[in-house]
Amino acid sequence: MSTAAKRRLIRDFKRLASDPPVGISGSPNPDNIMVWNAVIFGPPDTPFEDGSFRLTLTFTDSYPNKPPTVRFVSKMFHPNIYVNGELCLDILQNRWSPTYDVAAILTSVQSLLNDPNPSSPANVEAAQLYKDNIKEYERKVKVGHASDLAWSMLPLSLGFAVLPWSMRFAICKVAPRAEERRGFG
Numbered sequence: 763m764s765t766a767a768k769r770r771l772i773r774d775f776k777r778l779a780s781d782p783p784v785g786i787s788g789s790p791n792p793d794n795i796m797v798w799n800a801v802i803f804g805p806p807d808t809p810f811e812d813g814s815f816r817l818t819l820t821f822t823d824s825y826p827n828k829p830p831t832v833r834f835v836s837k838m839f840h841p842n843i844y845v846n847g848e849l850c851l852d853i854l855q856n857r858w859s860p861t862y863d864v865a866a867i868l869t870s871v872q873s874l875l876n877d878p879n880p881s882s883p884a885n886v887e888a889a890q891l892y893k894d895n896i897k898e899y900e901r902k903v904k905v906g907h908a909s910d911l912a913w914s915m916l917p918l919s920l921g922f923a924v925l926p927w928s929m930r931f932a933i934c935k936v937a938p939r940a941e942e943r944r945g946f947g
Contacts, residue, residue: 767825771795774864786868788819796821798830800868804907805876809900813907817847817871819864826860829853832871839899839906841878841889849874850884 771790778788788800798819804810816835822828832854834847842850853862853870862870883889891899 767821767823768795770826771821771864777863778865778868781865783865783869783872785872786865788817788864788868798864800864802868802872802875805872808876809903810875810907815875815907817868819867826862829855829858829862830867832867837906839885839888839903840875841880841883841885841892842874843888844884848884850879850882 772795775790775795778786785803785805786800788798791797791799798821800817800819802815802817804813804815814836815838817832818835819830819832821830832849832851834843834849836847838847844850849871851870851874853859853867878889878892880889880892888899888902891902
């Protein structure tokens with residue numbers, strides 16, 4: 763791994779951990795700083811509200827000169843998100859700048875949820891529905907993220923809890939269970 767890429771990713775992580783944008787969380791894989799896991803919480807007053815959406819970011823040695831590959835792990839129905847979870851987002855393609863960090867990338871992805879561009883679709887069905895029948899689009903989005911809700915129980919076993927937007931979305935470290943404190947967990 764490039765030392766410059768590693769240094770930059772460490773700096774990005776420190777910034778994200780010390781001053782996280784609202785509704786965004788992310789961290790590198792403990793075994794590989796070049797692969798990150800992130801969670802974006804649906805913006806209020808959007809069909810994604812109350813949803814929590816998992817992503818992976820995969821960096822190359824060329825970072826920050828080249829953008830990471832960003833992919834939703836959560837199932838998404840959105841005009842600018844391919845069925846496989848990859849994104850059609852200008853800052854990850856032709857408008858990339860080395861000044862963007864992980865926080866800026868995740869903030870842009872969160873903004874995309876609120877402001878789709880149906881004229882440049884990655885998912886033609888979602889784009890068409892967004893243009894022709896916004897109410898049905900919103901219903902389909904809500905059904906989609908409701909079905910992905912079960913994952914949010916997983917972090918509890920890892921010592922984390924995800925709180926709903928009504929509690930201003932936070933990922934909080936929770937107290938270890940008694941057996942974990944004794945070394946049995």
